[in-house]
Amino acid sequence: DGGITQSPKYLFRKEGQNVTLSCEQNLNHDAMYWYRQDPGQGLRLIYYSQIVNDFQKGDIAEGYSVSREKKESFPLTVTSAQKNPTAFYLCASSMRGRAPFEGPQHFGDGTRLSIL
Amino acid sequence: SQQGEEDPQALSIQEGENATMNCSYKTSINNLQWYRQNSGRGLVHLILIRSNEREKHSGRLRVTLDTSKKSSSLLITASRAADTASYFCATMDTGRRALTFGSGTRLQVQP
Numbered sequence: 001d002g003g004i005t006q007s008p009k010y011l012f013r014k015e016g017q018n019v020t021l022s023c024e025q026n027l028n029h030d031a032m033y034w035y036r037q038d039p040g041q042g043l044r045l046i047y048y049s050q051i052v053n054d055f056q057k058g059d060i061a062e063g064y065s066v067s068r069e070k071k072e073s074f075p076l077t078v079t080s081a082q083k084n085p086t087a088f089y090l091c092a093s094s095m096r097g098r099a100p101f102e103g104p105q106h107f108g109d110g111t112r113l114s115i116l
Numbered sequence: 117s118q119q120g121e122e123d124p125q126a127l128s129i130q131e132g133e134n135a136t137m138n139c140s141y142k143t144s145i146n147n148l149q150w151y152r153q154n155s156g157r158g159l160v161h162l163i164l165i166r167s168n169e170r171e172k173h174s175g176r177l178r179v180t181l182d183t184s185k186k187s188s189s190l191l192i193t194a195s196r197a198a199d200t201a202s203y204f205c206a207t208m209d210t211g212r213r214a215l216t217f218g219s220g221t222r223l224q225v226q227p
Binding site: 056058104105 | 149156157158159160161164204206213214215216217218219220
């Protein structure tokens with residue numbers, strides 16, 4: 001079955017530590033996205049990528065970094081500069097529509113990050 | 117930035133009743149999408165309505181879009197307990213290549 005796989009499901013970070021969240025898709029989608037969701041809130045865009053080796057900052061990129069070396073993979077690193085990283089992180093992908101990336105997004109089941 | 121604001125924030129109804137959720141946004145859009153999220157899970161796409169469309173149906177879902185008022189509504193008819201979830205609207209804003217999500221409506225359908 002095609003889909004998006006996020007791992008791990010739960011992750012704990014120590015002070016001063018960088019952690020990397022994995023996102024892999026086998027939907028052959030060009031575009032991939034990372035969102036942060038805080039309790040009871042909507043999604044806020046961290047980074048997005050429309051093609052391999054290219055990505056753009058979203059609304060809350062500070063303290064995060066990404067890479068897009070392969071079409072299938074879009075890992076997110078939460079750096080020690082992100083002072084409040086506790087949240088639910090969601091990865092999504094979409095295919096090119098008739099307008100730039102207007103299609104629906106497909107989501108993984110998220111990674112819950114907590115601070116030790 | 118969170119463009120969409122949803123109303124109500126929470127809604128509790130009995131099985132078989134209709135549920136209506138509203139979404140308002142601020143800028144010019146290419147399309148508006150509705151998503152559903154079960155607790156602790158990812159989002160699932162429900163329906164997309166383009167800026168030149170006024171109404172769209174999909175099964176028990178009906179979405180309307182009023183671009184002059186910058187608002188949309190999602191109607192779920194004959195609700196079921198399995199419809200219990202959070203529902204989010206998201207806009208594909210003109211000139212931006214990513215969705216902007218609202219804060220969501222938590223729907224509880226009592227059996």
